[in-house]
Amino acid sequence: MPGNVFQKDSKIRSIFKDERFLYPEFVPERLPYRDAEIDSLVYALKPVSEGKKPQNVFLSGRPGTGKTVTAKFVLKELEEYSDRAKFLFINCFRLNTRHAVLTEISNFLGVPISRRGTSSDEALDHVLQAFKKISFTPIIVFDELDQLFLEGEASALFYDLLRIFEFSRARFGIVMISNNEGILLQFDSRVRSSLTPETINFLPYSPRQLKEILKERAQFAFFPDSLEEDSINVAAAHASKLGGDCRIAIECLLKAGRLAEKQNAEKLSVSHLKEVFSGIEDRAKQKAGPFLTEHEKLILELVPKKGAIASGGLYKKFSSASRNPVSQRRFREFVSKLEEKNLLECAFTEKGVKGRTRMIALKSRP
Numbered sequence: 001m002p003g004n005v006f007q008k009d010s011k012i013r014s015i016f017k018d019e020r021f022l023y024p025e026f027v028p029e030r031l032p033y034r035d036a037e038i039d040s041l042v043y044a045l046k047p048v049s050e051g052k053k054p055q056n057v058f059l060s061g062r063p064g065t066g067k068t069v070t071a072k073f074v075l076k077e078l079e080e081y082s083d084r085a086k087f088l089f090i091n092c093f094r095l096n097t098r099h100a101v102l103t104e105i106s107n108f109l110g111v112p113i114s115r116r117g118t119s120s121d122e123a124l125d126h127v128l129q130a131f132k133k134i135s136f137t138p139i140i141v142f143d144e145l146d147q148l149f150l151e152g153e154a155s156a157l158f159y160d161l162l163r164i165f166e167f168s169r170a171r172f173g174i175v176m177i178s179n180n181e182g183i184l185l186q187f188d189s190r191v192r193s194s195l196t197p198e199t200i201n202f203l204p205y206s207p208r209q210l211k212e213i214l215k216e217r218a219q220f221a222f223f224p225d226s227l228e229e230d231s232i233n234v235a236a237a238h239a240s241k242l243g244g245d246c247r248i249a250i251e252c253l254l255k256a257g258r259l260a261e262k263q264n265a266e267k268l269s270v271s272h273l274k275e276v277f278s279g280i281e282d283r284a285k286q287k288a289g290p291f292l293t294e295h296e297k298l299i300l301e302l303v304p305k306k307g308a309i310a311s312g313g314l315y316k317k318f319s320s321a322s323r324n325p326v327s328q329r330r331f332r333e334f335v336s337k338l339e340e341k342n343l344l345e346c347a348f349t350e351k352g353v354k355g356r357t358r359m360i361a362l363k364s365r366p
Helices: 035-050 067-081 098-108 120-131 146-150 154-168 189-195 207-221 231-241 246-262 270-291 294-302 311-321 328-340
Strands: 057-061 085-091 137-143 173-178 198-202 344-349 357-362
Touching (some): 035 057, 035 067, 035 085, 035 137, 035 173, 035 198, 057 067, 067 085, 067 137, 067 173, 085 098, 098 120, 098 137, 120 154, 146 154, 154 189, 231 246, 231 270, 246 270, 294 311, 294 328, 311 328, 311 357, 328 344
Parallel strands (some): 057 173, 057 198, 137 173
Antiparallel strands (some): 344 357
16 A cells, blocks of 8 residues: 655755744744834833833834734743733734624633623623732733724724723733834724823834844754855845835745755755745735725726826826825825835836826836
């Protein structure tokens, strides 16, 4: 009888020493180029170790700038430093309703309830009871905060949480993470006035910083001499063109390394990287989709798949197609935001009757 297909040793050469250092969930022992952001977050949360209420925090910045990994790094250090603190990490892509989040918090606090068969108000009651029994200070992290607004649940949920502190005087902290620096303005005014978070902005990594981060990760992930000389530079340059997204750079190394092993290559080469670039970039663009406004999505739909369109012509098409037309100035702001998100390319040309014209095209692959 034929053997199990997984028993076949089709791979002769391994270039990975430990690929886990390239996984998205991996939290390194040190975070290069994020000292100031770490210090700000530490300052906001350190009161927990003294039995005081921590400051609420909002981490904002483009994708891949280190927001989530910085939060995990600091909170892990806080738990090791003080037994007063415990953190709950909520990914709002997975838990994007008031009921789901309240249920998760109740379970975390030691009062288990099922997501089915209980109402949101019942879940809130369980959370209130749980806060009366705990001896630690919870830090609740909301990653991808935008998803709660898409479901229309954000203001009601945060109003509940803020009432818990008001009624029970329970101490807890809230850390919010988003790519959209203006997302907090979508909260109800009562919530905004009570949250008053410390905002920490994460700037994109520079090409040099990306290169150094990749070198450090590669040192632990790959065997010596398993990478072609220019591979780190190429991966860093590619991620830099996409807005300094470090996650893209790291994922490129992981996918290219797996491809190299599949091909039984001696080294991860530049050609392996180029082969995985397009698929990774497409997924990055898809991930940006949920964070776009309706106006931004419409603009992307109206830009031709090939070639470019003049800004004035695109604005006319946009005004005709939009249910809520905006001024030309506001339209230009939307276009600039899409350019910042690396979804559009804009260039000025001297051609045309009116002279200098802004030409707009979909972002091409590097």
